[in-house]
Every structure is written in structure tokens, then in C-alpha cells.
Amino acid sequence: MVDLDDTTKNIIAFLEAADDGDLKTISKLIADGVDVNAVDVMDNRSALHLACEHGHKEVVFKLLEAGAKVNWVNSFGNTALHWAVSAGCEETCDALLKTGSSVDVKNKFTNQTPLHWAAADGHLGIVEMLIEHGTDINATHVAGYTALHEASQRGHYQVVKTLLYHKASTLVKGEDGKTARDLAKAVGAFKVVALLEFLPDRLREAARTDDTKSLINIIVSSGVEVDDYHADTGDTAMHLAAGAGNHEVVNILLEHGATPNVFNKALYTPLHLACRVAAVEAAKNLINGSATMSADLEAEDGEGNTAIIICAALDCSDLLALLVEKRVSLNQANKRGETALLLAASHGNVPMVQKLIRDRANIEAKDEYGNTPLSMAAKNGHHSVITTLLQSGSHVEPRDKLNNTPLHSAAKHGHRQAVMNLLHGGASCSTKGEDGLTPLGHAAKNGHHQIEKALAAWQERIDRQQNMRKPDE
Structure with missing residues (x-):
């Protein structure tokens, strides 16, 4: 036996x-000079x-005083505050915090802060106290969970409500990829699920309907996460505002920290959606x-479309001009190989084509089928675009993957003026393309008899001119 x-x-x-x-006994031993910071050798x-763990507040006060x-x-790695939180003793927690206890200290193995413990145990008063003392409300522990995760998976409605009011993020995912909402659903805490979804749903609806008054009220008074997204579509309030062209809402959301670059489940950003509906002012605010x-x-x-490609595809000249001014890449192609210029030419938008060419878009870029801007203009009969492209130096006879030139395409699709513009630009009407057919052959095959006659007359004139140049035999 060891003598002590x-x-x-x-x-x-x-x-x-x-x-x-x-x-x-505590008071007597302190008076006798015991070391108040002596520790149990087993667990430090x-x-x-010990006093905090069991909620002995009078002892805690005496020890702090000493x-x-x-x-x-x-x-x-647990502090006295961890244990006071665990005991649910608000007075003890208050005394510790006022004496300088660290509010965000993480324990050793699980990295949990006192707030994690308070939220998990549903101690609302302590949660509010820790928030008041500046705790990091979105701190994560070893599993990647925040206090909101902990409260949500245990169905602590009032704690969840308080955390949300103080801007706890609903978007944080744990190491398992789950949000607080996911955890609440998994345990059947449907009241908490409704709370987690209600305010974000109201926010998104206000954004969609251009209800700026309600939007501001929700953001300011509730602490809702402005980037919260719809579980099915992935749409944030910003997506809905941009897609509806609600430019004032876009501005308000930006001012309150909303992220303009979130992708929804359809893989669109808010800017993509604004461009798709030609919402110029909303797009300007995003840009x-x-x-x-x-x-x-x-x-x-x-599909690999950037904002400028979408604008070109949907004929939105104002937005395209703005994007060009911002020096975006003009030659970026989507998954089909389509560039902004190729699409502008395809739609016959002469001013857009001219602007893109002036800003040095690649005039010979090809899509996945080998079509250049000239090929697409010819195919769709946009004769003014053809003239613009040829005057800008476009090669008059690029071959697509079917071996056709723009003249073949124009003749095949019955675009007489396009045919004439290409001929005047130097296209050959005797060149063989798909199935070994000349442009005249394509016109004849598809029943475009006026074009067939025009090509025959043009070829006859070419032949006559060539014969006139031959020296007399």
C-alpha cells in the first residue's frame, strides 16, 4: 500500500x-492552500x-473566484465550458464565458465546439448565450457537421429556428454529403424539415415573383441562407430572379451576399438563364x-454553351454586345463545336456577325459537322450574311464533313439569292460534293428548278468566257 x-x-x-x-470542503481546502488547478492523473x-460536468454551480463560482x-x-481536449454545456447549466456557462472561457475551442478527437454540444442536447438558452459571445455558428466537427446538423438530426425545433435566425448555413454538407435538411428527413423530424424549407421557399418565391418588399424582409428578419437551393431543381433565388428577368431582385440578392455562379441541376448559372430569356438588365447586374x-x-x-454562345443562339444582340465589351472569349465553342459567330451567321443576324468579326472572332471556325459560319449562312439562305462574310475574307468554298461547299448547301435548300451571292463571290458551280453531285445536281435532285436554271446559265457563261480566252487553233 502506497502512503500518500x-x-x-x-x-x-x-x-x-x-x-x-x-x-x-472545497472552501476549506482552498483556504488551506490547495492547488485549485490540480488535475486527476487519469484523465487530466x-x-x-468535475464541478461543471455535474452542474455544481456554487462550487464552480468558488473555483473561478479562486x-x-x-x-x-x-x-x-474538453474544457470546463464543454462540460457545463453538457450539464445544461446556463448560470455555469455564463460564469465561465464572463471569466474568459474560449467559446470556439474544439475538443481533441471529434473537433466539437461547445455549440455543437449545446445544439445536440437542445439547450436553447446556452445556444443563444454562445451566439451572443461570438461563437462560429458554422464551425464543423470531424464529420463535417455544423451545430445546425446536430440540432436538426435530433429534432430540436427551437434550436434550429434560433440557428437559422443567426444565419446558420443550410448548405453545408458533412463528410457524408448530407445537409442538415437531409439529416432531419432521415430521422422523420418533419417539423424541422418544414422549418428548413419554409423560409428558403418563401425567399425563392419572392425572387421569382419580383416581390422585393417580401424578399428584403425575409433576408433581414429571418437570417435565411440566400443561396439555399430547391432540393429537386437546384434553383437558388438568384436563378429564379434571373430567369424571370427581375433585375432589382438580382441586385438585392447580390447586395446580401448571394453567389451568382451556382449551377442548378440543369447545369445553368443565373447568367445562363438571364441570357436565355434576353433579360438584359438582370444580366447586366449579374455581370x-x-x-x-x-x-x-x-x-x-x-452543353458547353457560354453566355455569349447562348446570346448568339437566341439572337440577343444587346447582351452579346455587352459581353463583347467585357472581352469574353469569342472563339469558345460548345460541345457541338458551335461558336458565337457560327450561330449568329446561322440566324442571319448581320449586325451581330459584323460586330463579332470586328472583334476578331474566327471566321473559319467549324462545328462538329465541318460547317463554317459561311456554310451555315448558305444553308439557311442568309444572303446578306454571306456578303458580309465574303467581304470580310471568308473562304468561299470550305468543305463540310459531307464534302459539300456552301454553294452545295444553298442550292440543296433552295436559296436562290444565297446561291447568286456565292457565285458572285467566286464559288464554283462545277465542284463535286456529296454523292458526287455538283450544286446544279443538288438543285435538280431537290426540285429547285429556278436555281437549277440559274446555275446552268452561270456555268454556260463561265464556259463561254473560257472559250473566248482560248487561242485560235
Whole structure:
């Protein structure tokens, strides 16, 4: 049997008294000079830890008065505040915080802060106290969960409501990829699920319907996460506002920290949606952005379309001009190989074609079928675009993957003026393409008899001119 000295005996008695809440013994031993920061050698817990763990608030007050270290950690990295939170004793927590206890200290193995413990146990008053003292409301532990995750998966409705009010993020995903909403659904905490979905749903509806008054009220008064997205579509409030052309809402959301570059489940950003509906003002606000963030002008949708490609495809000249001014890439192609110029030519938009050419878009870019801008203009009969492209130096006879030239395409599709413009631009009407047919052959095959006659007359004139140049035999 080991004989213990008086100092050791006093420490053991001191720790036991703290564990039992024996204020009288604690007071006597402190008066006798015991070390108030002595620890249990087994787990490094101090008397303050023990008193906090069991909610012995009078003992806690006495220990703090005697100079106990509030931020001492045990072998598991827990502080007295962790244990006070676990006991659910608000007065003890308050005393520790006022004495300098670290509000965001993480324990050793799970990286949990006192807020994680308070939220998990549903201690609303302590949650509010920790928030008041500046705790990081979105701190994550080893599993990637925030306090909102912990409260949600245990169905603590009021705690969830308080965390949301103080701007706890609903978007954080744990290491398992789950949000707080996912965890609440998994355990059947449907009241919490409704709370997590209600405010974001109201926010998105206000954004969609251009209800700026309700939007501001929801953001300011509820602490809702402005980037919260719909579970099925992935749409944020910004997606809905941009897609509806609600430019004032876009501005308000940007001012309140909304991210303009989130992709929804259809792989569109808000800017893609604004461009798709030619919402010029909404797109301008996204492009100009906030003080800290603006739309990514080169972001690609699921088909590889950037904003400028969408504008060209949908004939939105105003937005395209704005994007050109912002020096976006003019030669970026989508998954079909289509560039903005190729699409503008395909739609017959002469001013757009002229602008893109002036800003040095590649005039010979080819899509997946080998079509150049001239090929597409010819195929669709846009004779003015053909003239513009030829005057800008476009090669008059590029071959597509079927071996056709633009003249073949124009003749095949019955575009007489396009045919004439190409002929005047130097296209040959005797060149063989698909199936070994000349442009005249394509016109004849498809029943375009006026074009057939025009090509025959043109070829006859060419032949006559060539014969006139031959020296007399």
C-alpha cells in the first residue's frame, strides 16, 4: 500500500468534493492552500471540469473566484465550458464565458465546439448565450457537421429556428454529403424539415415573383441562407430572379451576399438563364456583380454553351454586345463545336456577325459537322450574311464533313439569292460534293428548278468566257 503525503491527500479530497458538489470542503481546502488547478492523473480533469460536468454551480463560482483555469483541457481536449454545456447549466456557462472561457475551442478527437454540444442536447438558452459571445455558428466537427446538423438530426425545433435566425448555413454538407435538411428527413423530424424549407421557399418565391418588399424582409428578419437551393431543381433565388428577368431582385440578392455562379441541376448559372430569356438588365447586374463577386462570363452550361454562345443562339444582340465589351472569349465553342459567330451567321443576324468579326472572332471556325459560319449562312439562305462574310475574307468554298461547299448547301435548300451571292463571290458551280453531285445536281435532285436554271446559265457563261480566252487553233 502506497502512503500518500498530505498534499496528495488534499488534492484527492479536493477533486472528490468538486465531483460531489461539496462546497464546504472545497472552501476549506482552498483556504488551506490547495492547488485549485490540480488535475486527476487519469484523465487530466481539473476540479472545475468535475464541478461543471455535474452542474455544481456554487462550487464552480468558488473555483473561478479562486483562480481556476477556465481553458484547461482534459485528455480528450474538453474544457470546463464543454462540460457545463453538457450539464445544461446556463448560470455555469455564463460564469465561465464572463471569466474568459474560449467559446470556439474544439475538443481533441471529434473537433466539437461547445455549440455543437449545446445544439445536440437542445439547450436553447446556452445556444443563444454562445451566439451572443461570438461563437462560429458554422464551425464543423470531424464529420463535417455544423451545430445546425446536430440540432436538426435530433429534432430540436427551437434550436434550429434560433440557428437559422443567426444565419446558420443550410448548405453545408458533412463528410457524408448530407445537409442538415437531409439529416432531419432521415430521422422523420418533419417539423424541422418544414422549418428548413419554409423560409428558403418563401425567399425563392419572392425572387421569382419580383416581390422585393417580401424578399428584403425575409433576408433581414429571418437570417435565411440566400443561396439555399430547391432540393429537386437546384434553383437558388438568384436563378429564379434571373430567369424571370427581375433585375432589382438580382441586385438585392447580390447586395446580401448571394453567389451568382451556382449551377442548378440543369447545369445553368443565373447568367445562363438571364441570357436565355434576353433579360438584359438582370444580366447586366449579374455581370457587374457586387463589390466582392460577379458572374463568371466563361461558365459553361451542360452543353458547353457560354453566355455569349447562348446570346448568339437566341439572337440577343444587346447582351452579346455587352459581353463583347467585357472581352469574353469569342472563339469558345460548345460541345457541338458551335461558336458565337457560327450561330449568329446561322440566324442571319448581320449586325451581330459584323460586330463579332470586328472583334476578331474566327471566321473559319467549324462545328462538329465541318460547317463554317459561311456554310451555315448558305444553308439557311442568309444572303446578306454571306456578303458580309465574303467581304470580310471568308473562304468561299470550305468543305463540310459531307464534302459539300456552301454553294452545295444553298442550292440543296433552295436559296436562290444565297446561291447568286456565292457565285458572285467566286464559288464554283462545277465542284463535286456529296454523292458526287455538283450544286446544279443538288438543285435538280431537290426540285429547285429556278436555281437549277440559274446555275446552268452561270456555268454556260463561265464556259463561254473560257472559250473566248482560248487561242485560235
